[in-house]
Amino acid sequence: MKAVKIIAIVLLVAFVGIQFMPVERNQSDGVPKTDFMLVNDVPSDIKNKLQVSCYDCHSNNTQYPWYNKVQPVAWFLEGHIKEGKAELNFNEWDSLSSRRKASKLRSIIKQIESGEMPMDSYTLIHKEAAFSEAEKQELIQWVERLKDSI
Amino acid sequence: MKNLKMSIAAMLLLTLSFANGQEKEKMNHDHATMKMDHSKMMNMNNDAKAEVILTDYLSLKEALVADNTKKAAEAGSKLVASFKAFDRTAYTGEEQMELIEIIADATEHAEHIVKSELDHQREHFKVLSKDMTDMVAITGTDKKLYEQFCPMYDGGTAWLSMNEDIKNPYYGSKMLTCGKVQKEIN
Numbered sequence: 220m221k222a223v224k225i226i227a228i229v230l231l232v233a234f235v236g237i238q239f240m241p242v243e244r245n246q247s248d249g250v251p252k253t254d255f256m257l258v259n260d261v262p263s264d265i266k267n268k269l270q271v272s273c274y275d276c277h278s279n280n281t282q283y284p285w286y287n288k289v290q291p292v293a294w295f296l297e298g299h300i301k302e303g304k305a306e307l308n309f310n311e312w313d314s315l316s317s318r319r320k321a322s323k324l325r326s327i328i329k330q331i332e333s334g335e336m337p338m339d340s341y342t343l344i345h346k347e348a349a350f351s352e353a354e355k356q357e358l359i360q361w362v363e364r365l366k367d368s369i
Numbered sequence: 370m371k372n373l374k375m376s377i378a379a380m381l382l383l384t385l386s387f388a389n390g391q392e393k394e395k396m397n398h399d400h401a402t403m404k405m406d407h408s409k410m411m412n413m414n415n416d417a418k419a420e421v422i423l424t425d426y427l428s429l430k431e432a433l434v435a436d437n438t439k440k441a442a443e444a445g446s447k448l449v450a451s452f453k454a455f456d457r458t459a460y461t462g463e464e465q466m467e468l469i470e471i472i473a474d475a476t477e478h479a480e481h482i483v484k485s486e487l488d489h490q491r492e493h494f495k496v497l498s499k500d501m502t503d504m505v506a507i508t509g510t511d512k513k514l515y516e517q518f519c520p521m522y523d524g525g526t527a528w529l530s531m532n533e534d535i536k537n538p539y540y541g542s543k544m545l546t547c548g549k550v551q552k553e554i555n
Contacts, residue, residue, distance in 0.1 A: 316470040316473070316474070318470045318471065319474045319477070322477070322478070322496050325496065
C-alpha cells in the first residue's frame, strides 16, 4: 500500500508541475477582413453555430474556459488547434481561390454529414458545440447553397 | 484509499490522452513559394512534368479501381511530389494563375489521400479528377484520354482514364463497370 501512496504522490507532483509549462494560446486581436463571416452573407443562427462549434479550432481565436487551461487538456487542445487551422482557417477564408473555397465547402459538408466534425472528444465537454439532427440539416443546406453560388 | 486509486486512474487517463494527442499532431504542410515569370510566353505541347503528374494520377486511379488503400496512398504521395516539381514558367501569366490554383487544390486532395481510408480517398479523388481535367486543358498531353462519368457516385462524378473500357475507381469491385465515356481527349 505504501508503494501506491508513493506513486500517487509522484503523479500528483507531476500533475501540478506540468501546470507551469508554457502553452501557446490561440488568441489574436480583431478579425481580419478575410474572415468567413465578413465576406459571406451569413444568417445569424448559422453564424452563431459556426462560431460555437467550429471557430475554437478553425480560427485565430479560441475561447478558453477554465478546463481548457488545465494541463494536459491545454496541450491536447493546442495540438488540435494547430491541425485544425492548417486544414481550414475561417479567418483567412477570402485568401483562398474560388476553386479551393469550393473544395473546402465540399469537405465541410462531408465532415458534418458523417458526424466527424465537430469531433466527439470536443463535444464531450463542449456540449453546446454538438449539432442536433435539425441543425445539421440546416447547416448543410446553407453550405450547399453557398458552394453552388461560387 | 478508494479515492486515492480513483485519482491515480484519472491522472493516468489524462496522461494517455495527452500522449495520443501529440502523436496525431505531426503533419507537414509545405507551402512552396510561388514565383511568376511573364517573360516566357511559349506554350509547349509536351510538358514532361505534366505527363509525370498525369501518370501518377492514373496509377492512383488504378489503385482505387483495385480497392487498394495502401497503393492509393503511395500513389498519392508520388502525386504530391510531382505537383511540387511542376514547372509553370513556360505558360502565360493567366495560365500560370490558373495552374497555381489547380495545383494548390489538387495537392491538398492528394495529401488527404495519403492519410485517409478508402471511402475518403474516393471523395478526394473526385475533386482531384476535376483539377486534373482542368490542368490537362491547359498543359495538353500526348496521351489519349477518356473522360468517364458515373451518374451514381455523389450525384454524378467524372474521372480520367487511358482505356475506353469502364473500370470505376469510385466503386471498385462493388460496381466495376458503372459509367460511360463522356468525352475523348486527343
